[in-house]
Amino acid sequence: MKAIAITRAAQGGSNIEFLQEIETEKPQAQGHDLLVQVNAISVNPVDTKVRAGFSADAQRILGWDAVGVVAEVGEKVTLFKPGDTVWYAGALTRPGSNSEFQRVDERIAALKPTTLDNASAAALPLTAITAWEMLFDRLGVQEGGNEGDVLLIVGAAGGVGSIMTQLARKLTKMTVIGTASRPESQQWVSDRGAHHVIDHSKPFTDELARIGIKHVTHVASLNSTEQHYQQLIDVLIPQGKLALIDDPETLDARPLKAKSISLHWEFMFTRSMFETDDMIAQHHLLSRVAQLIDSGVIQTTLGENLGAITAENLRKAHERLETGRAVGKIVLEGF
Missing domain, CATH: 3.90.180.10 (Medium-chain alcohol dehydrogenases, catalytic domain)
Incomplete structure:
Protein backbone atom coordinates (compact mmCIF):
# COMPACT_ATOMS: atom_id res chain seq x y z
CA MET A 1 0.00 0.00 0.00
CA PRO A 125 -10.85 13.74 16.48
CA LEU A 126 -7.51 14.43 18.19
CA THR A 127 -8.42 17.97 19.20
CA ALA A 128 -11.92 17.00 20.31
CA ILE A 129 -10.56 14.24 22.53
CA THR A 130 -7.89 16.55 23.94
CA ALA A 131 -10.29 19.41 24.59
CA TRP A 132 -12.98 17.18 26.12
CA GLU A 133 -10.57 15.32 28.40
CA MET A 134 -8.83 18.53 29.44
CA LEU A 135 -12.06 20.35 30.21
CA PHE A 136 -14.19 17.63 31.80
CA ASP A 137 -11.71 14.97 33.00
CA ARG A 138 -8.67 17.02 34.05
CA LEU A 139 -10.13 20.40 35.06
CA GLY A 140 -13.25 18.76 36.49
CA VAL A 141 -15.72 21.09 34.78
CA GLN A 142 -19.30 19.79 34.86
CA GLU A 143 -21.64 19.71 31.89
CA GLY A 144 -24.38 22.24 32.51
CA GLY A 145 -22.54 23.57 35.55
CA ASN A 146 -19.80 25.91 36.76
CA GLU A 147 -21.97 29.01 36.72
CA GLY A 148 -19.93 32.01 37.85
CA ASP A 149 -16.61 30.39 36.88
CA VAL A 150 -14.30 31.93 34.29
CA LEU A 151 -12.25 29.82 31.85
CA LEU A 152 -9.21 31.34 30.15
CA ILE A 153 -8.09 29.44 27.03
CA VAL A 154 -4.56 30.41 25.98
CA GLY A 155 -4.07 29.83 22.25
CA ALA A 156 -7.78 29.59 21.48
CA ALA A 157 -7.43 29.91 17.70
CA GLY A 158 -5.59 26.61 17.30
CA GLY A 159 -7.11 23.19 16.82
CA VAL A 160 -7.69 22.32 20.47
CA GLY A 161 -8.70 25.85 21.40
CA SER A 162 -11.23 26.02 18.57
CA ILE A 163 -13.15 23.00 19.83
CA MET A 164 -12.67 23.70 23.55
CA THR A 165 -14.16 27.16 23.11
CA GLN A 166 -17.28 25.61 21.60
CA LEU A 167 -17.56 22.86 24.22
CA ALA A 168 -17.18 25.29 27.12
CA ARG A 169 -19.61 27.81 25.65
CA LYS A 170 -22.28 25.29 24.63
CA LEU A 171 -22.07 22.70 27.41
CA THR A 172 -21.23 24.74 30.52
CA LYS A 173 -22.29 27.97 32.21
CA MET A 174 -18.75 29.35 32.42
CA THR A 175 -17.62 32.67 31.04
CA VAL A 176 -15.22 31.73 28.23
CA ILE A 177 -12.23 33.94 27.41
CA GLY A 178 -9.94 33.03 24.52
CA THR A 179 -6.56 34.52 23.68
CA ALA A 180 -5.39 35.42 20.17
CA SER A 181 -3.03 38.10 18.93
CA ARG A 182 -3.95 38.76 15.27
CA PRO A 183 -7.21 40.25 13.96
CA GLU A 184 -8.05 37.16 11.90
CA SER A 185 -7.38 34.76 14.77
CA GLN A 186 -9.29 36.97 17.20
CA GLN A 187 -12.28 36.91 14.87
CA TRP A 188 -11.99 33.12 14.57
CA VAL A 189 -12.11 32.73 18.36
CA SER A 190 -15.06 35.08 18.64
CA ASP A 191 -16.89 33.15 15.92
CA ARG A 192 -16.33 29.90 17.85
CA GLY A 193 -18.36 31.38 20.72
CA ALA A 194 -15.94 32.98 23.20
CA HIS A 195 -17.57 35.62 25.38
CA HIS A 196 -14.38 37.67 25.22
CA VAL A 197 -11.10 37.60 23.27
CA ILE A 198 -7.90 39.05 24.71
CA ASP A 199 -4.43 39.52 23.22
CA HIS A 200 -1.80 37.19 24.71
CA SER A 201 1.00 39.42 23.42
CA LYS A 202 -0.06 41.99 26.03
CA PRO A 203 -0.07 41.65 29.85
CA PHE A 204 -2.90 39.35 30.89
CA THR A 205 -3.91 41.45 33.89
CA ASP A 206 -4.30 44.54 31.67
CA GLU A 207 -6.25 42.64 29.03
CA LEU A 208 -8.59 41.09 31.61
CA ALA A 209 -9.11 44.49 33.25
CA ARG A 210 -10.07 45.86 29.84
CA ILE A 211 -13.04 43.46 29.72
CA GLY A 212 -13.91 43.97 33.40
CA ILE A 213 -12.54 40.69 34.78
CA LYS A 214 -10.01 40.59 37.62
CA HIS A 215 -9.38 36.87 38.07
CA VAL A 216 -10.18 33.55 36.37
CA THR A 217 -11.02 30.23 37.99
CA HIS A 218 -9.69 27.83 35.32
CA VAL A 219 -6.89 28.07 32.76
CA ALA A 220 -6.39 25.82 29.73
CA SER A 221 -2.89 26.66 28.51
CA LEU A 222 -2.52 25.20 25.02
CA ASN A 223 0.80 26.73 23.99
CA SER A 224 3.63 28.93 25.31
CA THR A 225 2.95 27.87 28.91
CA GLU A 226 6.54 28.57 29.89
CA GLN A 227 6.31 32.10 28.52
CA HIS A 228 3.01 32.90 30.26
CA TYR A 229 3.42 30.80 33.41
CA GLN A 230 3.78 33.55 36.01
CA GLN A 231 1.01 35.60 34.42
CA LEU A 232 -1.32 32.60 34.57
CA ILE A 233 -0.59 32.18 38.27
CA ASP A 234 -1.22 35.88 38.82
CA VAL A 235 -4.67 35.87 37.17
CA LEU A 236 -5.88 32.61 38.73
CA ILE A 237 -7.93 32.84 41.92
CA PRO A 238 -6.76 31.03 45.05
CA GLN A 239 -7.58 27.32 44.67
CA GLY A 240 -7.87 27.76 40.91
CA LYS A 241 -7.01 25.10 38.34
CA LEU A 242 -4.30 25.19 35.67
CA ALA A 243 -4.13 22.63 32.86
CA LEU A 244 -1.68 22.40 29.96
CA ILE A 245 -0.92 20.27 26.93
CA ASP A 246 2.38 21.67 25.65
CA ASP A 247 5.92 20.68 26.68
CA PRO A 248 7.79 23.35 28.65
CA GLU A 249 11.50 22.72 29.07
CA THR A 250 10.97 23.07 32.81
CA LEU A 251 7.96 23.78 35.01
CA ASP A 252 8.51 24.73 38.63
CA ALA A 253 5.37 23.87 40.59
CA ARG A 254 6.43 25.75 43.72
CA PRO A 255 4.89 29.11 42.70
CA LEU A 256 1.50 27.37 42.71
CA LYS A 257 1.67 26.65 46.42
CA ALA A 258 0.64 30.00 47.90
CA LYS A 259 -2.66 29.96 46.03
CA SER A 260 -3.11 26.16 46.30
CA ILE A 261 -3.45 26.07 42.52
CA SER A 262 -3.84 22.55 41.16
CA LEU A 263 -1.83 21.50 38.09
CA HIS A 264 -3.27 19.15 35.45
CA TRP A 265 -1.59 17.70 32.39
CA GLU A 266 -3.59 16.37 29.44
CA PHE A 267 -2.19 13.83 26.95
CA MET A 268 -4.87 12.24 24.82
CA PHE A 269 -2.70 9.22 23.97
Whole structure:
Protein backbone atom coordinates (compact mmCIF):
# COMPACT_ATOMS: atom_id res chain seq x y z
CA MET A 1 0.00 0.00 0.00
CA LYS A 2 1.00 3.62 -0.42
CA ALA A 3 2.06 5.62 2.64
CA ILE A 4 4.01 8.76 3.52
CA ALA A 5 6.74 8.34 6.13
CA ILE A 6 9.57 10.25 7.74
CA THR A 7 12.62 8.47 6.40
CA ARG A 8 15.60 10.32 7.87
CA ALA A 9 16.53 12.33 10.93
CA ALA A 10 17.32 16.01 10.78
CA GLN A 11 20.96 16.83 10.07
CA GLY A 12 21.51 20.31 11.40
CA GLY A 13 18.16 21.63 10.16
CA SER A 14 14.60 20.61 9.41
CA ASN A 15 13.86 17.10 8.15
CA ILE A 16 10.60 18.04 6.43
CA GLU A 17 12.14 17.14 3.07
CA PHE A 18 12.41 13.54 4.29
CA LEU A 19 8.63 13.13 4.43
CA GLN A 20 8.49 10.81 1.46
CA GLU A 21 6.13 8.40 -0.25
CA ILE A 22 6.84 4.72 0.38
CA GLU A 23 5.31 1.35 -0.40
CA THR A 24 4.69 -0.92 2.56
CA GLU A 25 2.74 -4.04 3.41
CA LYS A 26 -0.99 -3.67 4.01
CA PRO A 27 -1.76 -4.49 7.67
CA GLN A 28 -4.37 -7.02 8.82
CA ALA A 29 -7.05 -6.58 11.47
CA GLN A 30 -6.73 -8.75 14.57
CA GLY A 31 -8.38 -8.74 18.00
CA HIS A 32 -10.12 -5.41 18.63
CA ASP A 33 -8.61 -3.85 15.50
CA LEU A 34 -10.36 -2.21 12.60
CA LEU A 35 -8.56 -2.02 9.28
CA VAL A 36 -9.58 1.35 7.88
CA GLN A 37 -9.20 2.60 4.32
CA VAL A 38 -8.18 6.20 4.98
CA ASN A 39 -10.05 8.96 3.12
CA ALA A 40 -8.96 12.14 4.91
CA ILE A 41 -6.43 13.20 7.54
CA SER A 42 -5.40 16.30 9.44
CA VAL A 43 -2.04 17.47 10.71
CA ASN A 44 -1.38 18.21 14.39
CA PRO A 45 1.56 19.55 16.42
CA VAL A 46 2.30 15.97 17.50
CA ASP A 47 3.11 15.16 13.86
CA THR A 48 5.70 17.91 13.64
CA LYS A 49 7.18 17.03 17.05
CA VAL A 50 7.55 13.33 16.22
CA ARG A 51 8.99 14.18 12.81
CA ALA A 52 11.49 16.69 14.20
CA GLY A 53 12.56 14.25 16.93
CA PHE A 54 12.88 11.28 14.60
CA SER A 55 16.26 9.60 15.02
CA ALA A 56 15.70 5.92 14.27
CA ASP A 57 17.08 4.03 11.30
CA ALA A 58 13.68 2.66 10.29
CA GLN A 59 11.10 4.90 8.60
CA ARG A 60 7.95 5.89 10.49
CA ILE A 61 4.43 6.65 9.25
CA LEU A 62 3.03 9.71 11.02
CA GLY A 63 -0.53 10.99 11.32
CA TRP A 64 -2.99 10.99 14.20
CA ASP A 65 -6.34 12.07 12.79
CA ALA A 66 -8.35 10.19 10.20
CA VAL A 67 -11.69 9.49 8.61
CA GLY A 68 -12.13 6.31 6.62
CA VAL A 69 -14.17 3.23 5.82
CA VAL A 70 -13.80 -0.02 7.76
CA ALA A 71 -12.41 -2.63 5.37
CA GLU A 72 -11.88 -5.50 7.83
CA VAL A 73 -12.52 -6.20 11.50
CA GLY A 74 -10.67 -8.34 14.03
CA GLU A 75 -12.27 -11.34 15.70
CA LYS A 76 -13.02 -9.43 18.94
CA VAL A 77 -14.66 -6.40 17.31
CA THR A 78 -18.25 -5.73 18.42
CA LEU A 79 -18.77 -2.01 17.78
CA PHE A 80 -18.33 -1.81 13.99
CA LYS A 81 -18.72 -3.73 10.76
CA PRO A 82 -17.10 -3.49 7.31
CA GLY A 83 -18.48 -0.53 5.40
CA ASP A 84 -18.86 1.74 8.44
CA THR A 85 -17.34 5.21 8.10
CA VAL A 86 -15.36 6.03 11.23
CA TRP A 87 -13.24 8.81 12.69
CA TYR A 88 -10.44 8.56 15.23
CA ALA A 89 -7.08 9.93 16.34
CA GLY A 90 -5.34 6.56 16.74
CA ALA A 91 -2.45 5.61 19.00
CA LEU A 92 1.02 7.09 19.23
CA THR A 93 2.48 3.59 19.56
CA ARG A 94 1.21 2.45 16.13
CA PRO A 95 1.82 3.48 12.50
CA GLY A 96 -0.15 6.62 11.72
CA SER A 97 -2.87 7.66 9.33
CA ASN A 98 -0.68 8.98 6.50
CA SER A 99 -1.31 5.72 4.64
CA GLU A 100 -3.96 4.10 2.46
CA PHE A 101 -4.87 1.62 5.20
CA GLN A 102 -4.45 1.83 8.97
CA ARG A 103 -5.16 -0.42 11.95
CA VAL A 104 -6.96 1.22 14.87
CA ASP A 105 -8.46 -0.23 18.04
CA GLU A 106 -12.26 -0.04 17.95
CA ARG A 107 -12.31 1.31 21.52
CA ILE A 108 -10.80 4.63 20.40
CA ALA A 109 -12.89 5.08 17.23
CA ALA A 110 -16.50 6.09 16.55
CA LEU A 111 -18.89 6.55 13.67
CA LYS A 112 -18.21 9.76 11.75
CA PRO A 113 -20.75 12.59 12.04
CA THR A 114 -23.23 12.15 9.21
CA THR A 115 -23.56 15.87 8.51
CA LEU A 116 -19.86 16.49 7.79
CA ASP A 117 -17.84 15.59 4.72
CA ASN A 118 -14.66 13.60 5.23
CA ALA A 119 -12.30 16.58 5.30
CA SER A 120 -14.41 18.56 7.77
CA ALA A 121 -14.66 15.53 10.05
CA ALA A 122 -10.94 14.70 9.86
CA ALA A 123 -10.15 18.07 11.43
CA LEU A 124 -11.67 17.06 14.74
CA PRO A 125 -10.85 13.74 16.48
CA LEU A 126 -7.51 14.43 18.19
CA THR A 127 -8.42 17.97 19.20
CA ALA A 128 -11.92 17.00 20.31
CA ILE A 129 -10.56 14.24 22.53
CA THR A 130 -7.89 16.55 23.94
CA ALA A 131 -10.29 19.41 24.59
CA TRP A 132 -12.98 17.18 26.12
CA GLU A 133 -10.57 15.32 28.40
CA MET A 134 -8.83 18.53 29.44
CA LEU A 135 -12.06 20.35 30.21
CA PHE A 136 -14.19 17.63 31.80
CA ASP A 137 -11.71 14.97 33.00
CA ARG A 138 -8.67 17.02 34.05
CA LEU A 139 -10.13 20.40 35.06
CA GLY A 140 -13.25 18.76 36.49
CA VAL A 141 -15.72 21.09 34.78
CA GLN A 142 -19.30 19.79 34.86
CA GLU A 143 -21.64 19.71 31.89
CA GLY A 144 -24.38 22.24 32.51
CA GLY A 145 -22.54 23.57 35.55
CA ASN A 146 -19.80 25.91 36.76
CA GLU A 147 -21.97 29.01 36.72
CA GLY A 148 -19.93 32.01 37.85
CA ASP A 149 -16.61 30.39 36.88
CA VAL A 150 -14.30 31.93 34.29
CA LEU A 151 -12.25 29.82 31.85
CA LEU A 152 -9.21 31.34 30.15
CA ILE A 153 -8.09 29.44 27.03
CA VAL A 154 -4.56 30.41 25.98
CA GLY A 155 -4.07 29.83 22.25
CA ALA A 156 -7.78 29.59 21.48
CA ALA A 157 -7.43 29.91 17.70
CA GLY A 158 -5.59 26.61 17.30
CA GLY A 159 -7.11 23.19 16.82
CA VAL A 160 -7.69 22.32 20.47
CA GLY A 161 -8.70 25.85 21.40
CA SER A 162 -11.23 26.02 18.57
CA ILE A 163 -13.15 23.00 19.83
CA MET A 164 -12.67 23.70 23.55
CA THR A 165 -14.16 27.16 23.11
CA GLN A 166 -17.28 25.61 21.60
CA LEU A 167 -17.56 22.86 24.22
CA ALA A 168 -17.18 25.29 27.12
CA ARG A 169 -19.61 27.81 25.65
CA LYS A 170 -22.28 25.29 24.63
CA LEU A 171 -22.07 22.70 27.41
CA THR A 172 -21.23 24.74 30.52
CA LYS A 173 -22.29 27.97 32.21
CA MET A 174 -18.75 29.35 32.42
CA THR A 175 -17.62 32.67 31.04
CA VAL A 176 -15.22 31.73 28.23
CA ILE A 177 -12.23 33.94 27.41
CA GLY A 178 -9.94 33.03 24.52
CA THR A 179 -6.56 34.52 23.68
CA ALA A 180 -5.39 35.42 20.17
CA SER A 181 -3.03 38.10 18.93
CA ARG A 182 -3.95 38.76 15.27
CA PRO A 183 -7.21 40.25 13.96
CA GLU A 184 -8.05 37.16 11.90
CA SER A 185 -7.38 34.76 14.77
CA GLN A 186 -9.29 36.97 17.20
CA GLN A 187 -12.28 36.91 14.87
CA TRP A 188 -11.99 33.12 14.57
CA VAL A 189 -12.11 32.73 18.36
CA SER A 190 -15.06 35.08 18.64
CA ASP A 191 -16.89 33.15 15.92
CA ARG A 192 -16.33 29.90 17.85
CA GLY A 193 -18.36 31.38 20.72
CA ALA A 194 -15.94 32.98 23.20
CA HIS A 195 -17.57 35.62 25.38
CA HIS A 196 -14.38 37.67 25.22
CA VAL A 197 -11.10 37.60 23.27
CA ILE A 198 -7.90 39.05 24.71
CA ASP A 199 -4.43 39.52 23.22
CA HIS A 200 -1.80 37.19 24.71
CA SER A 201 1.00 39.42 23.42
CA LYS A 202 -0.06 41.99 26.03
CA PRO A 203 -0.07 41.65 29.85
CA PHE A 204 -2.90 39.35 30.89
CA THR A 205 -3.91 41.45 33.89
CA ASP A 206 -4.30 44.54 31.67
CA GLU A 207 -6.25 42.64 29.03
CA LEU A 208 -8.59 41.09 31.61
CA ALA A 209 -9.11 44.49 33.25
CA ARG A 210 -10.07 45.86 29.84
CA ILE A 211 -13.04 43.46 29.72
CA GLY A 212 -13.91 43.97 33.40
CA ILE A 213 -12.54 40.69 34.78
CA LYS A 214 -10.01 40.59 37.62
CA HIS A 215 -9.38 36.87 38.07
CA VAL A 216 -10.18 33.55 36.37
CA THR A 217 -11.02 30.23 37.99
CA HIS A 218 -9.69 27.83 35.32
CA VAL A 219 -6.89 28.07 32.76
CA ALA A 220 -6.39 25.82 29.73
CA SER A 221 -2.89 26.66 28.51
CA LEU A 222 -2.52 25.20 25.02
CA ASN A 223 0.80 26.73 23.99
CA SER A 224 3.63 28.93 25.31
CA THR A 225 2.95 27.87 28.91
CA GLU A 226 6.54 28.57 29.89
CA GLN A 227 6.31 32.10 28.52
CA HIS A 228 3.01 32.90 30.26
CA TYR A 229 3.42 30.80 33.41
CA GLN A 230 3.78 33.55 36.01
CA GLN A 231 1.01 35.60 34.42
CA LEU A 232 -1.32 32.60 34.57
CA ILE A 233 -0.59 32.18 38.27
CA ASP A 234 -1.22 35.88 38.82
CA VAL A 235 -4.67 35.87 37.17
CA LEU A 236 -5.88 32.61 38.73
CA ILE A 237 -7.93 32.84 41.92
CA PRO A 238 -6.76 31.03 45.05
CA GLN A 239 -7.58 27.32 44.67
CA GLY A 240 -7.87 27.76 40.91
CA LYS A 241 -7.01 25.10 38.34
CA LEU A 242 -4.30 25.19 35.67
CA ALA A 243 -4.13 22.63 32.86
CA LEU A 244 -1.68 22.40 29.96
CA ILE A 245 -0.92 20.27 26.93
CA ASP A 246 2.38 21.67 25.65
CA ASP A 247 5.92 20.68 26.68
CA PRO A 248 7.79 23.35 28.65
CA GLU A 249 11.50 22.72 29.07
CA THR A 250 10.97 23.07 32.81
CA LEU A 251 7.96 23.78 35.01
CA ASP A 252 8.51 24.73 38.63
CA ALA A 253 5.37 23.87 40.59
CA ARG A 254 6.43 25.75 43.72
CA PRO A 255 4.89 29.11 42.70
CA LEU A 256 1.50 27.37 42.71
CA LYS A 257 1.67 26.65 46.42
CA ALA A 258 0.64 30.00 47.90
CA LYS A 259 -2.66 29.96 46.03
CA SER A 260 -3.11 26.16 46.30
CA ILE A 261 -3.45 26.07 42.52
CA SER A 262 -3.84 22.55 41.16
CA LEU A 263 -1.83 21.50 38.09
CA HIS A 264 -3.27 19.15 35.45
CA TRP A 265 -1.59 17.70 32.39
CA GLU A 266 -3.59 16.37 29.44
CA PHE A 267 -2.19 13.83 26.95
CA MET A 268 -4.87 12.24 24.82
CA PHE A 269 -2.70 9.22 23.97
CA THR A 270 -2.48 8.07 27.60
CA ARG A 271 -5.48 5.73 27.40
CA SER A 272 -4.32 3.98 24.22
CA MET A 273 -0.65 3.96 25.21
CA PHE A 274 -1.32 2.15 28.49
CA GLU A 275 -4.52 0.37 27.36
CA THR A 276 -6.25 1.69 30.46
CA ASP A 277 -9.38 0.05 31.82
CA ASP A 278 -11.40 3.03 30.60
CA MET A 279 -9.88 3.08 27.12
CA ILE A 280 -13.36 2.83 25.58
CA ALA A 281 -14.13 6.27 27.02
CA GLN A 282 -12.66 7.73 23.84
CA HIS A 283 -15.17 5.77 21.74
CA HIS A 284 -18.00 7.20 23.84
CA LEU A 285 -16.48 10.69 23.74
CA LEU A 286 -16.16 10.74 19.95
CA SER A 287 -19.68 9.34 19.61
CA ARG A 288 -20.98 12.17 21.79
CA VAL A 289 -19.10 14.80 19.80
CA ALA A 290 -20.52 13.34 16.57
CA GLN A 291 -24.02 13.72 18.01
CA LEU A 292 -23.30 17.32 19.02
CA ILE A 293 -22.12 18.07 15.49
CA ASP A 294 -25.08 16.39 13.83
CA SER A 295 -27.47 18.32 16.07
CA GLY A 296 -25.80 21.63 15.17
CA VAL A 297 -24.30 22.35 18.59
CA ILE A 298 -20.64 22.06 17.53
CA GLN A 299 -19.01 23.06 14.22
CA THR A 300 -15.97 21.71 12.43
CA THR A 301 -12.68 23.48 13.10
CA LEU A 302 -11.41 22.97 9.55
CA GLY A 303 -9.19 25.88 8.60
CA GLU A 304 -7.63 24.84 5.29
CA ASN A 305 -7.78 21.86 2.91
CA LEU A 306 -4.46 21.44 1.09
CA GLY A 307 -5.73 18.79 -1.31
CA ALA A 308 -4.68 15.19 -1.84
CA ILE A 309 -2.64 13.16 0.65
CA THR A 310 0.74 13.42 -1.05
CA ALA A 311 4.26 13.88 0.26
CA GLU A 312 4.41 17.35 -1.25
CA ASN A 313 1.15 18.50 0.35
CA LEU A 314 2.05 16.92 3.68
CA ARG A 315 5.34 18.81 3.70
CA LYS A 316 3.42 22.03 3.06
CA ALA A 317 1.10 21.23 5.96
CA HIS A 318 4.02 20.65 8.33
CA GLU A 319 5.69 23.88 7.24
CA ARG A 320 2.50 25.87 7.72
CA LEU A 321 1.80 24.38 11.13
CA GLU A 322 5.32 25.15 12.33
CA THR A 323 4.87 28.86 11.61
CA GLY A 324 2.52 28.97 14.61
CA ARG A 325 0.11 31.09 12.58
CA ALA A 326 -2.33 28.42 11.42
CA VAL A 327 -5.96 29.16 12.27
CA GLY A 328 -8.08 26.06 12.75
CA LYS A 329 -6.99 22.70 11.36
CA ILE A 330 -5.09 21.79 8.19
CA VAL A 331 -6.48 18.75 6.39
CA LEU A 332 -5.68 16.60 3.34
CA GLU A 333 -8.07 14.35 1.50
CA GLY A 334 -7.74 11.36 -0.86
CA PHE A 335 -4.76 9.37 -2.13
